[in-house]
Amino acid sequence: MSHSDFTLCKYLIHLEHLSEEPLSQVVELGFLLETCRFSEFWTKIKENPKVFSAIPGFRESVCRFIVQIISQTYQRISKPLLMSFLDMSENDLKQFIKQFEWSEITDHHNQLILINNHEENIKSIQIRERVNFDSITSMSGAFRPSKSDFFIKTNIQS
Template identity: 30%
Template sequence: MAETMKQTVATILKSIERYNPANLQTLERYVEMQSRENTYDLEANLAVLKLYQFNPEKFNADITCQILLKALTNFPHTDFTLCKCLLLESVVENETISQIKYLADILEQCDFAQFWNRVHQMPELCNRISGFHDSIRKFVCHVVDVTLKHWVKKYGWRDDGNLIFIANQDENIKTKNITEKIEFDHLAPLMALL
């Protein structure tokens, strides 16, 4: 059934039928299937939001929330921003959608502790998206990986597979040979004093 649905949606999206409001129910069922089966189709989700834009009376807040949460699972890509730009102003004022936008903001700012606190306050919303938590963890790992690589390079540390060798200051000390040219005639008066 999932493959049939996927093929049906692909056919809709390749034609002018993507703008036909009669196809909205099929596309909405496809969004729900993505949420259940941990799949993701940005193009189909954008088509749903575009249909809501053209037909505001058919707007479904629940489907929109699922689309936004699925877009969050694809961070660091800009899918969430694309989806957000297709929302009508009246839709953005919806409390649940505002909460999801806030989640995206704090996730983008890498405030991971605050993000997880907020997610735990809205389990009924996030738990509906299969693989949501793991996808976000994958993004967090990506950020940490990129950050650590930056620091390793910046400070000249050495990455040896599973270990990072931090440069020791003693290794950076350079010895200098100092040569002084003092003639014996200049030292004679000092020697006489001793």
């Protein structure tokens, strides 16, 4: 569920009920995901596995959300950190890397996953100025200080 969908659903629930179980737990989990505390999120999920294992596609949906955040944030990430973010074993992560067309490298004895080359995705834009000097000078009177009593005057005595 996207952030906006989750927020809208929270607004549909009366405030008193948000502090009751299981809603309070769902709100807490949503907060952990929104604040990118992924490892803490998975720890909380493991505390109540029965509740969330009954929801079809829950894990996959959460992983897609995390991958979206990781793709927007990282160009490369350490393999152990990525495994903890996604709560995956090394074998599961290998399949995940293939699925998203990421690549694995070793850099100074660190195992890294290349997520995205952000430079390749940058699109240059040509900016054309459409404001000329004459159009600005005709508005210059609007930028002069006001002589009216619009501003509050105070009597400051030294």
